[in-house]
Each structure stands twice: as structure tokens, then as C-alpha cells.
Amino acid sequence: MTAPFGQRLAGAVTARGPLCVGIDPHRELLLAWGAGDDLDGLRRFTDGVVEALAGSVSVLKPQMAFYERFGARGVAVLEEAVGHMRSAGALVLLDAKRGDIGSTMAAYADYLHDDHPMQVDAMTVSPYLGPDSLQPAVDTARAHGGGLFVLARTSNPDAGTLQHARVGDRSVAQAVVDTVGGWNAETPAAGSFGVVVGATLRELDVDLAGLGGPVLAPGLGVQGGSPADLRRLFAEGTVVVPTVSRDVLTAGPDPAALRAAAERWAGALAA
């Protein structure tokens, strides 16, 4: 039986540090790597990142959109790479931001199932259809030791347009955080259910005290967020998983340069 994601994440962070590196094969990056904006380039890029980083960072976060660009064969490239990431000891967080009515959500959540050909450790999900719509994913995560990161306060500049809207006496974002906190109620020390909160926020406008799970913090580097922003935004004791994609990936394709870029971020985050 696989240990719950929250425990596995805590172990990985202790052993390897909190940094998550995103695998985002943007067209521009494929070309900059001399890899070509095609299936072969996608494979070379992905394998290059995995070879350089899967043995040292705690979490790798492939961005599904860049694989789906190439159709089923692009997804097959990712499927093969996910196996390599996991056997090298990295946790895999699939960034696909899925969300649908519960019966369909159950099928998306199969990414966390032991029998899935591309089983991952955790995935990002969208709460826009309401908390009940995500319940099947919570159930699958619990049954298979998986984790979920729910979009709460995203890093894009206009995110507040919807996330600041009021539902009763709370913002939508706070309602999301509170819902996720409820899922962690039985395992508050290392919950398997987290939220996404951008490192780009001017101020932390959600209360994370009752979350009991990890915070995935994108928006570092190219989007403007910095390690200092993380320290400013998140109280001591919050389990923050900072994630960086382009700012590390531009260092490739040289594996040593990729590792050095990840180590620079890890060092800056630890400072």
C-alpha cells in the first residue's frame, strides 16, 4: 500500500529540499535547446530534464498542455518519461488543471490509480464546478496514496477577478482553501491535499491556517516572484512547494547547467 502523498512529500522535502521543477516544453525552449518543435524534440527535451533532475529534486511537474500539443504521441512521450521520473525518486505532479462534473472527474482522477499507464503522485485540479465535483478525485487520492493541488489564488495578474468574488462572508479563494482544509482534517500534520497560491501575490489574501496541507507556489522567476516573496507571503510552518519552470529550463540542454540552475534556486530558497 502506497503511503499517503502528504507523508511522501514530507519525506522528499526532507531528503531533497522543497523545490519543484516544472517541465514545460515551450516551442521557444525546444528551439533554444536545438531540439526542434516536433515529437523528437519533445522527447529529447523531456528526457534531458529527467536525466538531469529526477535524481535530485523532490518534485517534477510536467505541464500537460505542452504534450497534448503533439497529440497522442506527445502524451506517450510524457507517459514514458513519468516512469523514469518516479524510478529516479522524484514525485510527479501532473499539471493538467482538470475539473468537471463528478462522474467525469472520477475518470480524470484515474491518473492517481495504481493501474493507470501514466500513474502520477499528484495532480492539479480546478474547483470551478464546486467542491462536490472534486470528491471522486479526493476518494481516488485517498485510496491510492495520491495528492491534489486545487487552484485557489493563481499567479496570473487577473486571477482576483473571480477568486476575490464573495460567497457569503468569504472570498471564492478562501472557500477553496477551507474546502481543502476539510479534506485534510484527519491528517492535519501532513495532509495530501494542497492548494495553488502564486508567489506573485502582492499580499496573502487567504488564510491558510486551517489548510493542513501543502501550498504549491508558482510564479517564480519569469513571472516576477522571488524567494523573498515566498518569505513575505507564507508564515513559518506552511509547507510551501515552490515551483520554477522556464527559469531553470532555459539553462538546458547541458545537464550540468540544468542541475546548476536548479541548485541556484534551491540555495536561494533555503537562504
Ligand SMILES: O=c1ccn([C@@H]2O[C@H](COP(=O)(O)O)[C@@H](O)[C@H]2O)c(=O)[nH]1
Ligand atoms: O497559478 C498558477 C498555476 C499554475 N502555473 C503553472 O506553473 C508553471 C509556471 O511556469 P514558469 O515558467 O515558472 O512561469 C506553468 O506550467 C503554469 O501553467 C502557474 O504559472 N500559475
